[in-house]
Amino acid sequence: MLLLSDVGPKQISYPSRKTPVKMQAIDALLERRSAKALTVPAPDAAALDLILSSAVAAPDHGRLRPWRFVVIQGNALERFGDLLAEHLRRQYPNSAPESLQREKQKAFRAPMIVVVAAICTPGGKIPVIEQVLAAGAAAQNIMLAAHALGFNSMWKTGGPAYDDQVKAALGLEAKDAIVGFMYVGTEASRPPVVPRPSFQDLVRHWEG
Numbered sequence: 001m002l003l004l005s006d007v008g009p010k011q012i013s014y015p016s017r018k019t020p021v022k023m024q025a026i027d028a029l030l031e032r033r034s035a036k037a038l039t040v041p042a043p044d045a046a047a048l049d050l051i052l053s054s055a056v057a058a059p060d061h062g063r064l065r066p067w068r069f070v071v072i073q074g075n076a077l078e079r080f081g082d083l084l085a086e087h088l089r090r091q092y093p094n095s096a097p098e099s100l101q102r103e104k105q106k107a108f109r110a111p112m113i114v115v116v117a118a119i120c121t122p123g124g125k126i127p128v129i130e131q132v133l134a135a136g137a138a139a140q141n142i143m144l145a146a147h148a149l150g151f152n153s154m155w156k157t158g159g160p161a162y163d164d165q166v167k168a169a170l171g172l173e174a175k176d177a178i179v180g181f182m183y184v185g186t187e188a189s190r191p192p193v194v195p196r197p198s199f200q201d202l203v204r205h206w207e208g
């Protein structure tokens with residue numbers, strides 16, 4: 001695969017990284033893949049600033065700026081784990097304590113979680129699906145920016161993303177959409193290379 005990192009790469013240093021990061025945008029797009037396990041360090045304040053600045057650079061129809069971000073780290077991860085376990089208990093009141101504990105532990109898959117949500121405004125000129133798509137684009141920008149800065153991430157949803165009580169606990173309304181729980185940190189081991197689908201099978205050049 002053609003990588004452009006040798007062609008005039010931009011060098012950036014961040015306090016939480018031991019080595020300067022150099023990456024071309026096209027490399028970030030082609031190389032990004034989800035982490036299998038994440039650990040410390042999480043992005044520091046400077047890196048998080050860049051990651052969230054990238055998020056709000058996502059395309060957005062009508063300048064609604066529908067995206068919202070809830071950053072969870074430190075002790076708040078514990079509370080988020082409780083939210084996940086409470087959600088499971090509401091869904092399955094007979095859940096075994098081990099299952100609830102396993103669910104709670106999901107909050108600790110990474111040292112930082114960025115919840116990406118769309119504040120949805122129905123009935124306007126911009127369809128709600130486009131507001132959700134804009135938040136999805138912001139979520140993807142978070143993954144790409146994290147990767148470009150030498151971190152890694154995982155995009156998770158599951159039942160809690162669609163649960164009104166989870167939304168309320170995170171300061172959202174039932175009409176809003178959680179598009180992703182973005183787990184962010186440093187990969188504990190290099191994720192396996194997953195072959196990408198060949199785009200040739202997915203593309204048609206339409207000629208009318």
Ligand SMILES: Cc1cc2nc3c(=O)[nH]c(=O)nc-3n(C[C@H](O)[C@H](O)[C@H](O)COP(=O)(O)O)c2cc1C
Pocket residue numbers: 032033034035154155156157158179180194
């Ligand atoms: C909207 C959305 C929600 C997702 N939710 C989950 C999830 O809840 N659990 C999960 O294991 N993967 C989930 N994924 C998929 C992974 O984050 C990941 O993208 C996928 O396994 C492909 O791996 P890759 O990112 O390395 O290509 C989701 C992806 C998207 C786009």
